Amino acid sequence: MKISAKGRYGLAAMTYLARNYEAGTPITIISISEKLGISKIYLEQVFSLLKRARLVNSIKGSQGGYQLARSPREITAYDILASIELSLMEKTAAAAPDKMPELDRALAARVFDPLDEAIKNTLSAVSLDNILTAIDQEKDADSLMYFI
Numbered sequence: 001m002k003i004s005a006k007g008r009y010g011l012a013a014m015t016y017l018a019r020n021y022e023a024g025t026p027i028t029i030i031s032i033s034e035k036l037g038i039s040k041i042y043l044e045q046v047f048s049l050l051k052r053a054r055l056v057n058s059i060k061g062s063q064g065g066y067q068l069a070r071s072p073r074e075i076t077a078y079d080i081l082a083s084i085e086l087s088l089m090e091k092t093a094a095a096a097p098d099k100m101p102e103l104d105r106a107l108a109a110r111v112f113d114p115l116d117e118a119i120k121n122t123l124s125a126v127s128l129d130n131i132l133t134a135i136d137q138e139k140d141a142d143s144l145m146y147f148i
Contacts, residue, residue, distance in 0.1 A: 001119055003085065009038050010046045010084040011077060015135070017056065018072035018128035026058075026065030046084060053083030072132060078123035089116055 013032050020027055029047060033040040047066060050056045055075060056066045068075060082088050092112045094104040 001088075003081065006042070006046055006049075007081050007085045007088075009036075009042060010050060010080050011131075012036050012038070013043060013046060014050070014055070014068070014075065014080050015128055015131050017066060017068050018075070018132055019135075021068050021072050024067075026063065026067050028065040031065075049084050050080070053079070055079060055083060068128075072128035075128050076124050077126040077131075078120060081123060089120065 013036065016032055016036060017027055029040055029043045032038070033043055047056060047058075051058055051066075054069055057069050058064070058066055092108070094101075095107065096103050
């Protein structure tokens with residue numbers, strides 16, 4: 001599985017919104033762009049998909065921006081990637097449909113369907129809240145000093 005730049009940027013931007021969820025104030029695309037070093041135009045495309053999937057709410061006006069539509073523990077990596085990666089769970093094309101359809105059914109049953117299920121389960125088990133916890137753990141690990 002390969003996640004596109006759009007998918008990676010979507011995860012990063014949603015994590016940034018999750019970090020600021022408790023403040024309750026909308027975050028502009030410009031501030032996300034500056035903080036994460038991601039193109040504003042690219043983020044606009046990403047947020048259009050996230051808004052369509054009802055993962056973010058947009059607030060209009062001078063104090064506007066984007067907010068998570070649900071709490072960080074209720075939004076998963078699967079929710080985000082499924083809204084951005086249009087081919088995330090695209091069915092694998094048949095290898096030999098005319099000559100050996102039983103091969104295609106066996107491959108689907110033993111390889112492709114279990115793989116798709118494992119990917120979905122793994123991504124569904126990771127919430128934005130989990131990612132925030134991992135960020136904090138990484139920060140703590142970076143701040144450790146070792147004395148010899």
